[in-house]
Amino acid sequence: MNATLQVAELHEAAGPRDRRVTQLEAIAREIRRLSVAAIYHAGSGHPGGSLSCADILAVLYGTVLNLPHADHPDIDRDLFVLSKGHAAPALYATWAAFGLMSRAEALTLRKLGSRAQGHPHVLDCPLAESSTGSLGQGFSVSIGMAMGLRQQGRAPRVYALLGDGEMQEGEVWEGAMCAAHYGLANLCAVIDYNKLQSDDRNAAIMGLEPLAQKWRAFGWNTLEINGHDVAGLLAAFEAARNERTLPTIIIAHTTKGKGVPYMEDHPQWHGSVKLTPEQITSALTSLDTDPAKAEGLLNGRG
Amino acid sequence: MAVVERAAPQLIGTSGDSLREAFGKALVEWSRERPRVVVLDADIAGGTGVHHFRKALPHRFFQFGIAEQNMMAAAGGMAATGLVPVVTTFAVFCLRAIEQARLSIAYAKRNVKIVASHPGIDVGPDGGSAQALEDLAAFRAIPGMTVISPADPEEMRQATRAILDFEGPVYMRTGRSASTRLFGPAHKFEIGVGQMLRDGRDVSLVACGVEVSRALEAADLLAAAKISARVINMPTIKPIDSAILAEASVDTGCIVTAEDHNIFGGLGGAVAEAIAQTQPCPIEFVGVRDQFGQSGEPQELAEFYGLTAPHIAAAARRAIARKESLRR
Numbered sequence: 109m110n111a112t113l114q115v116a117e118l119h120e121a122a123g124p125r126d127r128r129v130t131q132l133e134a135i136a137r138e139i140r141r142l143s144v145a146a147i148y149h150a151g152s153g154h155p156g157g158s159l160s161c162a163d164i165l166a167v168l169y170g171t172v173l174n175l176p177h178a179d180h181p182d183i184d185r186d187l188f189v190l191s192k193g194h195a196a197p198a199l200y201a202t203w204a205a206f207g208l209m210s211r212a213e214a215l216t217l218r219k220l221g222s223r224a225q226g227h228p229h230v231l232d233c234p235l236a237e238s239s240t241g242s243l244g245q246g247f248s249v250s251i252g253m254a255m256g257l258r259q260q261g262r263a264p265r266v267y268a269l270l271g272d273g274e275m276q277e278g279e280v281w282e283g284a285m286c287a288a289h290y291g292l293a294n295l296c297a298v299i300d301y302n303k304l305q306s307d308d309r310n311a312a313i314m315g316l317e318p319l320a321q322k323w324r325a326f327g328w329n330t331l332e333i334n335g336h337d338v339a340g341l342l343a344a345f346e347a348a349r350n351e352r353t354l355p356t357i358i359i360a361h362t363t364k365g366k367g368v369p370y371m372e373d374h375p376q377w378h379g380s381v382k383l384t385p386e387q388i389t390s391a392l393t394s395l396d397t398d399p400a401k402a403e404g405l406l407n408g409r410g
Numbered sequence: 411m412a413v414v415e416r417a418a419p420q421l422i423g424t425s426g427d428s429l430r431e432a433f434g435k436a437l438v439e440w441s442r443e444r445p446r447v448v449v450l451d452a453d454i455a456g457g458t459g460v461h462h463f464r465k466a467l468p469h470r471f472f473q474f475g476i477a478e479q480n481m482m483a484a485a486g487g488m489a490a491t492g493l494v495p496v497v498t499t500f501a502v503f504c505l506r507a508i509e510q511a512r513l514s515i516a517y518a519k520r521n522v523k524i525v526a527s528h529p530g531i532d533v534g535p536d537g538g539s540a541q542a543l544e545d546l547a548a549f550r551a552i553p554g555m556t557v558i559s560p561a562d563p564e565e566m567r568q569a570t571r572a573i574l575d576f577e578g579p580v581y582m583r584t585g586r587s588a589s590t591r592l593f594g595p596a597h598k599f600e601i602g603v604g605q606m607l608r609d610g611r612d613v614s615l616v617a618c619g620v621e622v623s624r625a626l627e628a629a630d631l632l633a634a635a636k637i638s639a640r641v642i643n644m645p646t647i648k649p650i651d652s653a654i655l656a657e658a659s660v661d662t663g664c665i666v667t668a669e670d671h672n673i674f675g676g677l678g679g680a681v682a683e684a685i686a687q688t689q690p691c692p693i694e695f696v697g698v699r700d701q702f703g704q705s706g707e708p709q710e711l712a713e714f715y716g717l718t719a720p721h722i723a724a725a726a727r728r729a730i731a732r733k734e735s736l737r738r
Contacts, residue, residue, distance in 0.1 A: 187490070230490075230518045238490065239518040242509060245483045249514050252487025252495075255472065259448065260491065279510075282477035286484070289475075 128171070132338045135205050136166040140367045141395045142201030142214050145405035148388040150218035154379030156371060157271060158198035160302040160362040165202040167341040168267060186264045187237045187253050191246025192271035192300060193227035194379060200224045208235060211410025243271065244279030247297060251287050254295040268297045273305030276314050287355040288327030295355040296348040300335060302364035304375045320359055328357045335360025368394050429585035430527040432563035434459025436570035437496065438466045444574055446494045450485055452478050458498040458527040459584065482507035485522045486514035494521055494574060501526035501542030501583065508548055516552045516579045523573045529583040530670030531703045531711040532620050541703035547675025549581040550648045556601060557648040559583040561622035562592040565645060568599035576601055583619060587708045590623035604651035610640035613726045614658035614665045618644050618677050621668035627719035632726055639726055647677050652684040659689035664729035666694045668722050673697035692732035694725040
């Protein structure tokens with residue numbers, strides 16, 4: 109399937125809104141709460157880009173990735189690389205939300221000796237699959253993984269999450285050519301397209317548009333969706349799984365700072381920011397955090 | 411310490427025995443029985459020697475096009491799936507992708523072998539843009555990176571096997587020009603181990619890569635002037651063999667390092683750091699003196715930049731003079 113799926117078609121493919129969607133939305137909210145709480149305790153970190161990708165991560169870990177579990181501990185697992193490594197708080201929060209890391213540990217973000225390093229480090233956290241934090245590299249690593257798995261005839265699929273500012277790295281386009289050249293259908297990359305980067309809007313720093321046309325021209329199965337719409341995400345990942353010849357790119361339109369109104373669509377919340385007690389309290393309130401849970405998040409016990 | 415067996419130096423004089431050719435052939439030889447080894451190339455296989463691999467084991471050869479950054483990081487990803495990727499390009503293009511080598515290979519402790527052809531002024535006519543004089547320093551500064559620069563085709567053959575069997579990231583230099591054959595099959599290369607090729611009392615000449623044969627020549631020149639020079643082959647720049655250096659310092663009281671690299675941060679830097687922490691002694695550095703190269707034949711350039719045997723011998727005399735002035 110080479111054609112771009114439109115949002116409406118993806119909705120249709122996903123069927124009626126079901127309980128799974130509601131659950132994943134709740135998990136995404138939890139990822140957002142843990143992310144901002146971790147950044148609050150760290151005194152630094154990147155809230156904007158962590159909040160914008162929470163729904164994507166919830167869907168990936170909730171339904172897409174084939175990971176080991178109690179019944180199948182030795183599964184040859186799917187690989188997910190957070191190429192936009194500065195969204196590490198959201199990754200740890202996701203693991204915590206799915207019981208892959210303790211909530212208390214996710215809140216040790218950026219502390220000396222913590223496994224929750226400022227950017228994911230695979231030696232501390234094997235599930236990070238690679239060490240990231242320098243844009244463009246995680247994407248290339250995911251390409252190498254897809255090539256390596258295919259070379260060995262192994263079934264796992266590879267997923268990568270990229271930032272939109274990351275598109276400005278030349279390495280991304282080296283990788284885009286490479287994955288298309290080798291027809292890596294076992295690779296699916298997602299762009300968290302929140303339109304903002306460190307200093308300003310993408311358009312002001314170095315314009316990316318027409319982004320979908322670029323990926324299509326580079327030979328990718330190109331899907332464009334609302335990255336906060338869980339049903340749309342589910343359908344897009346399903347479409348990527350059904351693609352047989354091309355690598356898939358999901359351009360997920362998102363809002364930076366999503367879920368915390370005072371952060372939404374403001375570049376100053378890219379990072380690395382220190383949250384005041386008033387700001388974290390306000391953020392947790394916006395995220396419908398019940399008082400007992402808020403207390404755990406604020407005292408660091410999770 | 412036993413002096414290592416050494417065949418009489420004999421200039422082969424054909425490109426068929428360049429270190430890159432020796433590497434390319436050895437890679438095929440050792441990879442046949444090592445199915446996890448794969449080779450990555452950026453449209454330069456004919457230059458790096460891996461065209462032999464492409465021909466012999468095509469299903470394990472991956473073309474990345476002229477895109478070294480993607481290739482380097484992708485090697486980290488391939489290693490994550492259990493393969494043993496050998497990334498090959500020119501030394502200058504390894505520098506282009508060094509941040510990928512740092513993060514996606516070394517920081518992640520991936521079992522990737524980076525093999526760089528065309529190091530130093532040995533590159534010759536391509537000129538300054540192509541002559542990497544910074545690679546040993548740059549890769550040596552990356553935590554956990556092993557750095558190797560073999561001296562002759564036999565050592566290259568053995569080093570190739572050694573890096574494939576070693577677990578961890580490695581940067582290894584080959585070489586473009588015809589090399590001087592120094593070692594027979596009885597030679598034994600081991601990562602992290604230097605070898606005394608010739609014993610001496612007055613000065614120790616420590617060299618790697620193409621400078622090893624020049625150091626041996628320099629020892630002959632010095633012997634003619636009744637100066638006894640020890641010659642040490644130091645194919646592993648990192649981890650450096652501190653013990654053999656401390657022993658050389660105690661026995662000879664001064665050292666000359668020789669490398670086809672900037673005098674800053676490469677073999678000379680590694681030797682100086684080791685000696686400063688064990689048995690300090692005067693050290694003189696032979697190498698390119700913090701400048702870029704230019705076009706010319708390798709031998710002409712070696713003379714121009716002061717890398718030939720007479721320059722090493724002159725550095726030995728300076729080192730000995732400094733040693734003697736300290737003793738007075």
